[in-house]
Amino acid sequence: xxxxxxxSLLQCVLLTSGQVSLKLAMGRMEAFSFxxxxxxxxxxxxxxxxxxxxxxxxxxxxxxxxxxxxxSLAYPITSISYVFGMIAAYxxxxxxxxxxxxIGVLFIMAGVxxxxxx
Numbered sequence: 001x002x003x004x005x006x007x008s009l010l011q012c013v014l015l016t017s018g019q020v021s022l023k024l025a026m027g028r029m030e031a032f033s034f035x036x037x038x039x040x041x042x043x044x045x046x047x048x049x050x051x052x053x054x055x056x057x058x059x060x061x062x063x064x065x066x067x068x069x070x071x072s073l074a075y076p077i078t079s080i081s082y083v084f085g086m087i088a089a090y091x092x093x094x095x096x097x098x099x100x101x102x103i104g105v106l107f108i109m110a111g112v113x114x115x116x117x118x
Contacts (some may be wrong), residue, residue: 004069005116008077011061016084018054020092021047076115079108 025047032038042048065074083105089095 007065011058012081012084014054014058015081016088018051020088021051025051080112082108
C-alpha cells in the first residue's frame with residue numbers, strides 16, 4: 001500500500017506541476033487565436049514545453065498505476081491533485097483563497113484518507 005500511495009502522490013505532483021507550468025505558459029502568451037504565429041510562439045514557450053514533459057511523465061506513471069492497482073482505488077486518489085493545486089495557487093500565484101475552498105480541500109483529504117485506510 002505504501003508503494004501505491006507514493007506512486008500516486010508522485011503522479012499527482014506531476015499533474016499539478018503540468019497545470020502550474022501551463023498557467024505560467026499562458027501568462028506569457030498574447031490573446032488566443034487560431035493563427036500559425038500564435039502556435040509558433042506557443043511551441044517556443046519553455047513553460048509550455050515543460051507542461052508537455054510533466055503531462056507525459058504523469059501519463060506514463062498513471063499507466064503503471066492502472067496496470068498494478070485497482071481502478072476503484074487509483075482514480076479517486078488523483079483528487080489529491082486538487083489539494084496540490086490549491087497550495088500552488090496560494091504559494092506560486094499568490095491567490096487569495098476563501099475559507100470555503102480550504103474546507104473543501106479538507107474534505108478531499110479526509111476522503112482520500114478513508115480510501116487508503118484498510
